[in-house]
Amino acid sequence: MSKGKQKRAKRLGFVGKKVKDGQQTHQQGGRKDPGLPNVRRFKEHAQKQTELRQKRLEEQQERQRLSRERELMKRRSLDSFQKDVEQRQKEFEQKEAEMQKLEKHVNFENENSRKAYYREFKKVIEAADVILEVLDARDPLGCRCPQVEQAVIQSGTNKKIVLVLNKIDLVSKDIVEKWIKYLRNEFPTVAFKASTQQQNKNLKRSHVPVTQATAELLSSSACVGADCLMKLLGNYCRNQDIKTAVTVGVVGFPNVGKSSLINSLKRARACNVGATPGVTKCLQEVHLDKHIKLLDCPGIVMATSTTDAAMILRNCVKIEQLVDPVAPVEAILRRCNKTQIMGHYGVPDFHNTLEFLSLLARRQGKLRKGGLPDCDKAAKSVLMDWTGGRISYFTHPPETHTLPTHVSAEIVAEMGKAFDWDELEKGNQEALEGLNSADVEMGICITTSGLTQGSQAVALTEQEVDGEAFEEIKDTVESMEGDEDPEFGPMTVELKTTKVKNGGVIESAVPKAVDLRDILDVDPLQQGQALLAASKKRKKQQKRADKIATKLSDSLTSAMNFAFMDC
Numbered sequence: 001m002s003k004g005k006q007k008r009a010k011r012l013g014f015v016g017k018k019v020k021d022g023q024q025t026h027q028q029g030g031r032k033d034p035g036l037p038n039v040r041r042f043k044e045h046a047q048k049q050t051e052l053r054q055k056r057l058e059e060q061q062e063r064q065r066l067s068r069e070r071e072l073m074k075r076r077s078l079d080s081f082q083k084d085v086e087q088r089q090k091e092f093e094q095k096e097a098e099m100q101k102l103e104k105h106v107n108f109e110n111e112n113s114r115k116a117y118y119r120e121f122k123k124v125i126e127a128a129d130v131i132l133e134v135l136d137a138r139d140p141l142g143c144r145c146p147q148v149e150q151a152v153i154q155s156g157t158n159k160k161i162v163l164v165l166n167k168i169d170l171v172s173k174d175i176v177e178k179w180i181k182y183l184r185n186e187f188p189t190v191a192f193k194a195s196t197q198q199q200n201k202n203l204k205r206s207h208v209p210v211t212q213a214t215a216e217l218l219s220s221s222a223c224v225g226a227d228c229l230m231k232l233l234g235n236y237c238r239n240q241d242i243k244t245a246v247t248v249g250v251v252g253f254p255n256v257g258k259s260s261l262i263n264s265l266k267r268a269r270a271c272n273v274g275a276t277p278g279v280t281k282c283l284q285e286v287h288l289d290k291h292i293k294l295l296d297c298p299g300i301v302m303a304t305s306t307t308d309a310a311m312i313l314r315n316c317v318k319i320e321q322l323v324d325p326v327a328p329v330e331a332i333l334r335r336c337n338k339t340q341i342m343g344h345y346g347v348p349d350f351h352n353t354l355e356f357l358s359l360l361a362r363r364q365g366k367l368r369k370g371g372l373p374d375c376d377k378a379a380k381s382v383l384m385d386w387t388g389g390r391i392s393y394f395t396h397p398p399e400t401h402t403l404p405t406h407v408s409a410e411i412v413a414e415m416g417k418a419f420d421w422d423e424l425e426k427g428n429q430e431a432l433e434g435l436n437s438a439d440v441e442m443g444i445c446i447t448t449s450g451l452t453q454g455s456q457a458v459a460l461t462e463q464e465v466d467g468e469a470f471e472e473i474k475d476t477v478e479s480m481e482g483d484e485d486p487e488f489g490p491m492t493v494e495l496k497t498t499k500v501k502n503g504g505v506i507e508s509a510v511p512k513a514v515d516l517r518d519i520l521d522v523d524p525l526q527q528g529q530a531l532l533a534a535s536k537k538r539k540k541q542q543k544r545a546d547k548i549a550t551k552l553s554d555s556l557t558s559a560m561n562f563a564f565m566d567c
């Protein structure tokens with residue numbers, strides 16, 4: 001390179017190349033190679049370029065959006081605009097109304113948690129392919145949630161509703177059958193009894209179908225009906241040709257047994273369970289297997305016409321947090337026979353609820369400062385008896401079926417297509433066969449309607465109750481005939497005083513501590529509590545026996561010591 005050229009190359013920063021020992025080296029005007037150019041500067045440059053490109057893209061998208069909107073506005077008529085506004089207004093009003101319904105009940109969970117539960121419920125509805133609406137077999141219509149069904153129906157025909165009639169162990173077989181017959185006019189219905197076992201793993205699941213389950217099996221803590229439900233879900237996957245996973249949302253009123261159902265299917269304590277409402281607070285995912293994902297949802301109450309008292313009697317409210325526990329007790333007294341209530345609680349005759357509660361409070365020693373009876377505490381103890389099953393109840397299905405306003409015949413047909421009804425019918429039949437209707441709990445049964453069950457209930461109690469009292473019950477029932485319970489419909493209330501099983505009479509008002517041997521005879525709802533009390537009682541007995549043994553051995557030792565001393 002000539003000198004002039006070299007100078008020019010140097011000025012321009014040109015790096016000369018020279019091959020040396022097979023390696024490529026860089027030389028500039030005979031000086032050492034300066035290495036790679038400044039990387040940071042290049043990076044900054046590249047970053048600036050990307051940002052610029054991004055900005056240009058966003059600008060372009062915004063321009064496109066605006067032009068689309070302009071185009072839409074050109075095509076939009078006043079009519080469609082009005083329709084759109086009306087639709088938005090309707091949606092807003094519906095949302096507001098739902099929120100107001102949640103706020104209506106002063107006795108319920110605080111407003112924020114109710115709204116939070118509602119949000120969780122919405123999430124479950126959105127995510128689920130199949131919605132299991134869990135109903136308490138004692139009062140299926142009372143704990144049905146039309147808003148849930150409406151929300152599912154509105155989201156298109158892709159989502160399906162299945163009704164699960166849980167707690168079938170708390171009602172007789174014929175009542176379960178009648179309810180299944182009634183409810184399947186709308187949606188597929190599965191009879192179920194969730195496991196009430198206390199352990200964390202290996203929850204017992206009986207493979208005996210519901211119809212073949214004996215009364216003993218139903219009164220045990222094992223789950224019944226899981227096979228039928230699993231078959232139904234499997235069937236859905238096959239019918240819909242679902243190769244991947246199906247999401248199943250479990251929704252319903254508080255305390256109906258949603259979490260217990262999930263635990264029973266999973267056969268482990270995946271979700272928290274409790275006898276008080278509001279145990280589940282947020283959405284929880286439980287994977288049954290690689291094909292089925294279950295979503296547990298907090299219980300929500302969106303009653304439309306029912307009173308606070310009715311919702312309390314349906315165990316939707318925490319008794320301890322009740323602001324006014326007297327009104328629901330009044331509702332209970334209206335449904336029970338006075339003589340039997342007096343006998344059950346050991347109180348003299350009374351004229352109104354407050355008098356009854358003050359008598360009861362005195363009897364139970366629930367007194368305020370200055371010796372005044374604490375009626376609120378007494379009322380809460382009566383409510384605990386109701387929700388705990390010591391005063392049990394069950395409702396009867398209406399004699400004729402009418403579709404609710406939010407469900408049409410087309411929807412019923414469309415929803416039903418995804419399931420194998422024959423298989424479901426068979427599963428339910430099998431599960432119900434063994435439910436022994438002869439093993440009826442004896443007590444004071446009052447049926448508030450002209451249905452035949454009323455007279456059956458009275459006939460059963462005739463042997464137990466003395467003539468005069470029986471006549472009074474009969475009068476009460478007769479006076480109630482044709483007079484449906486306005487909040488529950490036709491309903492039977494039982495005050496459990498005695499229970500006849502295998503010919504023998506067993507005390508049924510749950511004793512504080514039964515023997516471990518007798519746990520199976522205890523009301524299933526009370527079994528967990530009774531088990532605890534029984535094991536406490538056994539420990540106490542063991543302690544007492546140990547104490548006596550120690551005393552005996554001490555006195556023997558001292559007696560022997562005396563004998564030695566005498567020698």
Ligand SMILES: Nc1nc2c(ncn2[C@@H]2O[C@H](COP(=O)(O)OP(=O)(O)OP(=O)(O)O)[C@@H](O)[C@H]2O)c(=O)[nH]1
Nearest residue numbers: 167194255256257258259260274277278279280299
């Ligand atoms: N006898 C009987 N008791 C049941 C059955 N299923 C659930 N239970 C009991 O009902 C109570 C409520 O059960 P949960 O599973 O906590 O009810 P939940 O619907 O999840 O309640 P929230 O979390 O309040 O919404 C518990 O004491 C259960 O042991 C059943 O089939 N039979």
